[in-house]
Amino acid sequence: MxxxxxxxxxxxxxxxxxxxxxxxxxxxxxxxxxxxxxxxxxxxxxxxxxxxxxxxxxxxxxxxxxxxxxxxxxxxxxxxxxxxxxxxxxxxxxxxxxxxxxxxxxxxxxxxxNTELTQTIQFIKGNNLFSTYIIPTNPDLSVVFKSLCDSKLLLKIQDEVGNTLAPTKTGGWVNNIGSIKKTEGYLVSVSSNCSVQINGQMIDLPLDIPLNAGWNFISFPSLTEQNAMTVVQSLIDQNKLVKVQDELGNSIENLKRYGGWKNGIGNFKPGKAYKVNVSSACSLTLR
Known part of the structure; x- marks a missing residue:
């Protein structure tokens, strides 16, 4: 044959x-x-x-x-x-x-x-900034979070422009976000500590993340932690960065005469997303 x-x-x-x-x-x-x-x-x-x-x-x-x-x-x-x-x-x-x-x-x-990987992401009660280093087999957000929807642990998911995956009064869910995007982060609200497993293929790096003027929710699709200041240094060099925040409110910001740029976040971590404020449209390359 x-x-x-x-x-x-x-x-x-x-x-x-x-x-x-x-x-x-x-x-x-x-x-x-x-x-x-x-x-x-x-x-x-x-x-x-x-x-x-x-x-x-x-x-x-x-x-x-x-x-x-x-x-x-x-x-x-x-x-x-x-x-x-x-x-x-x-x-x-x-x-x-x-x-x-x-x-x-x-x-x-x-x-x-293509090797299929599994990433387990832990959430704490309240608000979490979430991203993944995996392209899900089915990227529909309501499918990825189905287990948390069914168990009523998920309260809401919101993207950077205010679109949501949220419950209806009749017990269903409405997904106005659509599918997970590899460059985006999401605000996930849960009623108690829980986790979700995501199956799929690894996101290829380097990855260019487009940023709009103002606040953006960015992904961090890396397998390992990286120094947060190092990740956003190119934005500082371009004089574009205003501020970075994690889900706890820790920040990277310019204290100017009180010490210049300070890293209050430490490391960016897999599974997390970050809020990035820039002065004008630009791009951040993650490696």
Whole structure:
């Protein structure tokens, strides 16, 4: 059986030279090919051809109608992963799209693998400034916070312009915010200490966050804490920063003749969001 690989992506990046794609029938590798150049979906000359051998009775190949499994060898990180997403192209009627082995058939495929992560975010009773380093599998805010809505622990979520996810008098919820945006922070109000789990893919850094004049709720999509002053230093250098605040009211601000810029926040922390006041529209790059 013949496979033509027209796209291959690992952790949001195209596979590189010396990475390898293999096809399995059960636990048996029945075909493999190493990349000698990166696959460019717009350039047919870069597509990777991979042939799978059929079992001739000695256990040396695929079993007819068995499920096709693709694995990726990441040469840079020296690890093997099973491809999570395989799209079978159907541009031509003779291309097989069943995802099963068939002698002499041809399948044209796009392969993707992105690791799914889970982030658990703790909330304290009252108001919390929230963001995440994950792009949720379903980014709808009412879906992400469904467990807190159902348990009546969530009181309200608000974005920087006043849109809300809030309960109705009849017991339902109205979501006027929509989906979580990777650059945004949100004000989350809860009735008691609780937590929410978010599943999805890691947000890629660096990330440019557009800022409007005045107050903005910004995300902090980092896996680790970072010195808050260092994060916003570029805004200070541009003479754009007015003030930064965390959910407790701690701030970064210019005390001028009483000591200049002072960091009362300490570190920005994963799971938290921050209020940033700037004098005019600009951008903050998070790394």
């Amino acid at each position: 013949n496979f033509m690989i027209v796209s291959a992506v690992l952790e949001n990046q195209p596979l590189s030279v010396d990475d390898e794609l293999a096809v399995f029938s059960g636990t048996k590798c029945v075909g493999a090919a190493k990349l000698t150049k990166a696959i460019n979906p717009a350039d047919k000359t870069t597509f990777l051809s991979l042939s799978a051998s059929q079992d001739d009775g000695s256990g040396n190949g695929f079993t007819e109608n068995d499920t096709v499994i693709f694995k990726i060898w990441d040469n840079k990180n020296l690890k093997e992963v099973v491809a999570k997403s395989v799209v079978y192209r159907k541009d031509i009627s003779t291309w097989l799209t069943t995802g099963r082995f068939s002698a002499s058939a041809t399948s044209v495929v796009e392969i993707t693998h």
